[in-house]
Amino acid sequence: MQETLALVTGAAGGIGEAVTRLLAEQGTTVAAVDRDAERLAETAALLRKEGLAVTGFAADVTSSSAVERLVEEVETRLGPVHQLVNAAGVLRLGPAHTLTDEDWNATFAVNATGVFHVSRAVVDRMIGRRRGAVVTVASNAAGTARAEMAAYAASKAAATAFTKCLGLEVASYGIRCNVVAPGSTDTPMLRGMHTAETAAQASVAGRPEQYRVGIPLGKVALPEDVARAVAFLLSDDAGHITLHELTVDGGATLG
C-alpha cells in the first residue's frame, strides 16, 4: 500500500496535536507545522519517542513565501503531501465596536489568509498527482452568532467558504475538501477564554446574558473528539464526501 503523508498546521498543541497523533497512530507520516518552534519541537520529540512518524517544521502560515518554502521542504524531505489539515488558528475576543485594526488583521492573517496560503501551495501540487484530501478546522462560530467573537467568526466563515470553493474546483482531480466545525474544545485556546475551573462550566451552562447557547451533550469536546472527525474526512471511508461542513459541538448549534 502506498504510504500516506499528511501536513498538519497548528500541530504544537490542542486540536492540531491530537490530529497529528491520531493520524500517525493510524500509520500516516505527518509533517507537523507550527509557528511556536519550541513547543513544536517538544511535541514532535514526544511523539517520535512513542515510535510515531512525526517531523516538525517551524513556519508561520501568515507568510506566503514562508509557506511556499515550507511545502517545498516537506516534499523534498518526506515526499508528496496527500493530506492537509489546516488547524492553526488564533482567537481574539472583544465587542465588535472595540476591536482594533490589529485584532481584526491578526485574526484574518492566520484563520483565513493562512488557510489560503497553505491550501494553495499544497493543492497546486496535489492536482498533478490527482490525489488529495484537505480538512480545514473552522468553527461553529462561523455559522452561529457569538458575542465578542466577531473577528474570529468572520475569519472562520471566510476559511469555510474558501475551503468549499476550492473543493468545487478540484473535485474533478479526485481531491476532496471538507470543513470540521468544532464547538468548545478543551485546549489552551479555550482555557485562555476562562479560568481553568470555569471553562467547562461556562461552556456547558452557556451564558444567556451573552446570547450563547450551552452544550446539549453536557460536556466540552476533547481535542481527540475533533481529531477523529478530521481523520474520518481525510480517510477513504469519506471517499464520496466533499464540500461538507461537519459540526463537532455536542449539539451546541442545535442543528
Ligand code: NAD
Ligand atoms: P490552540 O491555541 O491550542 O492551538 C493553535 C495552534 O496554532 C498553536 O499551537 C499555535 O502556535 C498555532 N498557530 C497560531 N498561529 C499560527 C501561525 N501563524 N502559523 C503557524 N501556527 C500558528 O488552539 P486549538 O483550540 O487547538 O485550536 C485549533 C483550531 O481549532 C483553531 O483553528 C481554532 O480556531 C479551532 N477551534 C478551536 C475551538 C476550541 O474551543 N478550542 C473551537 C472551535 C474551533
